[in-house]
Amino acid sequence: MTEPVVVRRGSVWSRLPVLRQLRQSVGLQRGMLIVGLVISVAFVLTAIFAPILAPYGYAQLQDAQGNFGAQDPPGGKHLLGTTVGGYDVLSRVIWGAQTALLAIIIAVVLSVFLGILLGVISGYLGGWLDRVLVVIADAVYAFPTLLLAIVSAIIISGGQSNLWGGILASGVSITVVFIPQYFRVIRAEAVRIKSEAYVESAKVVGTSVLRIMLRHVLRNATRSLPLIITLNASEAIFTLAALGFLGFGIEPNSAAEWGYDLNKSISDVTSGIWWTSIFPGLAIVLVVLGVTLVGESLNDLADPRLRTRRRATGAPVTTADVSVVPGGTLDAVTITDGLEPRS
Amino acid sequence: MSSTVAADLTPPPSGTVGRKPRGGNPLVRYIVVRFLLIFPTIFILVSIVFVVMRVIGDPITAAMGGRLTPDQLAQRIHAAGYDRPIIVQYVEYIGQVFTGNFGTSITDGRPIITIIGTYGGATLELAIYALIVALVVGIPLGMVAAYFRDRWPDAILRILAILWYATPVFFVGLLLKLVFSVWLDILPVAGRASTRTELDLDALPHPTGIYLIDAFQLGDPNAIGDVLAHAVLPGLALGFLTAGIFLRLTRTNVIGTLSMDYVDAARSRGVSEYRLVRKHAFKPALIPVITVIGLQIALLLGGAVLTETTFEWKGLGFELAQYLGSRDFVAVQGIVALLAVIVAVTNFIVDIIAALIDPRVRY
Numbered sequence: 001m002t003e004p005v006v007v008r009r010g011s012v013w014s015r016l017p018v019l020r021q022l023r024q025s026v027g028l029q030r031g032m033l034i035v036g037l038v039i040s041v042a043f044v045l046t047a048i049f050a051p052i053l054a055p056y057g058y059a060q061l062q063d064a065q066g067n068f069g070a071q072d073p074p075g076g077k078h079l080l081g082t083t084v085g086g087y088d089v090l091s092r093v094i095w096g097a098q099t100a101l102l103a104i105i106i107a108v109v110l111s112v113f114l115g116i117l118l119g120v121i122s123g124y125l126g127g128w129l130d131r132v133l134v135v136i137a138d139a140v141y142a143f144p145t146l147l148l149a150i151v152s153a154i155i156i157s158g159g160q161s162n163l164w165g166g167i168l169a170s171g172v173s174i175t176v177v178f179i180p181q182y183f184r185v186i187r188a189e190a191v192r193i194k195s196e197a198y199v200e201s202a203k204v205v206g207t208s209v210l211r212i213m214l215r216h217v218l219r220n221a222t223r224s225l226p227l228i229i230t231l232n233a234s235e236a237i238f239t240l241a242a243l244g245f246l247g248f249g250i251e252p253n254s255a256a257e258w259g260y261d262l263n264k265s266i267s268d269v270t271s272g273i274w275w276t277s278i279f280p281g282l283a284i285v286l287v288v289l290g291v292t293l294v295g296e297s298l299n300d301l302a303d304p305r306l307r308t309r310r311r312a313t314g315a316p317v318t319t320a321d322v323s324v325v326p327g328g329t330l331d332a333v334t335i336t337d338g339l340e341p342r343s
Numbered sequence: 344m345s346s347t348v349a350a351d352l353t354p355p356p357s358g359t360v361g362r363k364p365r366g367g368n369p370l371v372r373y374i375v376v377r378f379l380l381i382f383p384t385i386f387i388l389v390s391i392v393f394v395v396m397r398v399i400g401d402p403i404t405a406a407m408g409g410r411l412t413p414d415q416l417a418q419r420i421h422a423a424g425y426d427r428p429i430i431v432q433y434v435e436y437i438g439q440v441f442t443g444n445f446g447t448s449i450t451d452g453r454p455i456i457t458i459i460g461t462y463g464g465a466t467l468e469l470a471i472y473a474l475i476v477a478l479v480v481g482i483p484l485g486m487v488a489a490y491f492r493d494r495w496p497d498a499i500l501r502i503l504a505i506l507w508y509a510t511p512v513f514f515v516g517l518l519l520k521l522v523f524s525v526w527l528d529i530l531p532v533a534g535r536a537s538t539r540t541e542l543d544l545d546a547l548p549h550p551t552g553i554y555l556i557d558a559f560q561l562g563d564p565n566a567i568g569d570v571l572a573h574a575v576l577p578g579l580a581l582g583f584l585t586a587g588i589f590l591r592l593t594r595t596n597v598i599g600t601l602s603m604d605y606v607d608a609a610r611s612r613g614v615s616e617y618r619l620v621r622k623h624a625f626k627p628a629l630i631p632v633i634t635v636i637g638l639q640i641a642l643l644l645g646g647a648v649l650t651e652t653t654f655e656w657k658g659l660g661f662e663l664a665q666y667l668g669s670r671d672f673v674a675v676q677g678i679v680a681l682l683a684v685i686v687a688v689t690n691f692i693v694d695i696i697a698a699l700i701d702p703r704v705r706y
Contacts, residue, residue, distance in 0.1 A: 028498050139387040144686065146645035147679045150667060151395050154675070238511055242649055245513050246664050262513060266653065269517050270532050272525045281514035288509035296505060 033297035039290025046094060047101035056088045058095035058256035074275050081275040084264055085252065089275055093283050095256035099167065100237050100287060106171030107178070107236035108229055114175065115182025120213050122183065123190025134187075137180035149173030149239045153248045166250030166257065170240035177239075178232050185228060190217050230295025234288040241284055258284050373698055381691050388683040389440050393433055396676045445681055448666065448674035455677030458662060464552025465535060465658030469581060469650065470643045472574055474636070476582025477589055482632065484586075485593025490620050492598055500590065507587035512646045516580040516653035523576060531573050533655040540569045577654045584646050585639050592635055596628035603627075633697055640689045644682055 046053060056063065068088060074081040080089040122133045140148070153169035193199060193216065202212050244250065244259025252260060258280040265277035420426050439446070445455035488500040524532040531537070535554055536544065543566060544550060544557045551557055555574070558566040600606065601624045609623050610616075648660030655661065659678060666674040 028493065032502075135383055136387055139384045139687075140391070143388060143391075143683055144641045144645040146648055147682060150663075150675070151392065151679060154667075154672060155395055234509070241511055242513070242645075245511075245649060246652060247668055259511075262517065266517065269521050269525065272521075274521055277514070277517045277521070281511070281517065284511055284514065285506070285509045289505060292505050292509055296501075 036293025047097040050098045054091040054094040056091040092256040096258045103240040104233045104236045107174035110175040111178035115179040119183045119186025123187035141180040145177045174236045227299045384687045445677035450671040462659045468553045472578030473581035477585035481586040481589025485590040488594040489597035504587040504590045512584045513649045513653045519576045540566045581650045600624040
């Protein structure tokens with residue numbers, strides 16, 4: 001990080017992944033990015049502060065005044081009503097954020113790590129290993145996510161569903177599904193970078209293979225990751241919820257999980273009881289919406305064809321807000337800079 | 344997607360021969376190579392399923408564990424051959440799969456092939472309804488969004504598409520049920536047909552399992568209406584899942600083609616705006632959409648499992664969930680492996696269609 005190249009780009013703030021795009025964006029894209037960020041941050045905070053925010057525990061069935069009623073409509077002591085099993089809906093929705101966040105973290109960390117590792121190795125080394133990995137990645141990629149998740153859930157928890165069993169099952173299954181995606185992207189980049197002049201010269205100088213892979217290939221291959229990570233995160237939530245919905249999720253006394261609650265609400269819906277399904281469902285929608293909005297805006301901003309440009313300058317740098325000089329000679333440099341979003 | 348695989352995989356030994364345009368149609372060669380690639384794909388998928396399902400031990404203990412004495416259990420395991428070396432079982436399993444034998448379920452003793460035959464039609468019917476909904480809704484809206492790029496119709500449609508994506512299919516299903524079946528009370532809550540129609544359809548001499556076709560065979564307008572009414576909500580729920588994807592994809596691609604020089608040229612010749620989008624920009628943008636339809640088959644099958652559970656639509660997904668519930672992993676393994684084969688074959692067909700439309704896809 002001490003090369004002079006870095007200094008040219010301005011302060012650390014303007015280079016942080018998301019903040020940089022936030023400055024770059026305008027209009028609807030900026031709106032989407034901001035809404036997405038707000039929802040995502042609210043979700044993370046809810047997950048962290050669940051013990052303080054939730055009025056009751058996720059498995060709590062009674063308080064000092066006795067048992068909670070079953071299927072009580074929203075209002076009074078239970079703001080969002082109670083479920084068939086007599087749980088407080090609001091509390092379970094809030095606690096569910098914690099489970100969801102854990103599932104996301106595990107899924108993203110595992111698949112980013114393994115996917116990038118395999119992608120760089122396969123792309124840079126090539127040969128038969130590369131061929132075999134590509135065939136396997138493609139076969140897995142074509143496999144229905146949910147079926148793979150079910151199969152992984154069976155191995156990991158053997159069908160038993162405690163907190164970690166359930167979260168790991170969804171995390172690992174998402175990892176299995178997402179490794180091919182990271183793998184493809186990183187591998188394609190690695191293949192391209194491999195033939196760049198700077199890799200050649202590094203070889204000539206006698207740099208070790210490991211160092212070339214880490215320093216030259218990996219560093220330059222990671223630019224489209226933010227988008228895949230957001231996709232990965234929403235898939236993790238979907239899978240966790242889908243497993244829960246199919247009865248392969250986490251038991252209610254181990255943790256709160258939105259998919260499980262939705263499964264228990266199928267019969268409620270038929271008899272017109274709406275609060276047990278609407279609220280956990282909305283929680284899933286909101287979180288995925290937040291993460292997707294962030295990913296979608298980042299994607300648009302990274303693709304010059306899709307980016308809404310700020311008139312003539314379109315530059316991501318701080319001066320862009322101040323000066324709009326169409327055709328100004330000074331800005332000519334900034335324009336090309338702005339069109340090349342990957343620094 | 345699979346086309347890139349094919350490109351990466353120009354068969355190693357014959358690679359040099361492949362370069363020369365010697366003899367034969369390149370399209371035919373592409374189809375042959377692509378066809379041969381199905382086998383390793385299926386082989387890998389089935390192997391993954393096998394390995395994964397056996398890591399946890401033998402399926403009989405999983406299904407019957409608590410209910411039988413250890414002696415009875417050992418006897419059943421021996422009879423089914425699960426006490427042999429894993430490699431022997433694997434070779435036997437692969438051999439069976441390639442002859443179309445996917446095993447027999449433990450809990451009710453039905454061969455997997457029979458289960459597929461009985462319930463496959465229902466899933467296929469649901470998937471087709473969903474695909475129709477997705478194409479009819481997604482593609483035109485995507486074109487509108489691309490044409491009004493960055494203006495309010497685009498903004499609304501994009502937010503709608505993201506909302507669709509963000510809503511899990513089973514929640515969409517529950518919402519639709521709540522609104523249309525419970526509150527408005529205009530559509531049936533669950534199932535594929537009312538009990539009476541179901542009995543009539545089962546009594547047919549040659550039922551196809553696809554209720555709409557069977558209802559036409561029956562020739563009873565009430566039955567047809569009944570079957571269609573039951574299909575509306577599941578079809579919509581599963582269709583919306585993919586409609587958002589088609590919308591986004593059509594939008595991005597039409598935006599790409601709308602900025603091409605030939606579109607400007609056509610516009611300057613006075614071609615109407617409608618025709619411009621409909622003919623000039625849309626057709627080239629269609630190729631990636633077709634390829635993605637193939638990829639959606641995997642998503643549709645996954646979604647079908649959830650939709651069928653939500654609506655008690657008695658198809659493969661519903662059965663799969665039942666077998667999961669009873670821990671019958673042989674049945675699960677069989678159904679999952681067969682679905683994987685279906686996905687691989689569909690991807691092959693889609694790749695061929697894409698190659699027929701766009702000569703650049705061939706190599």
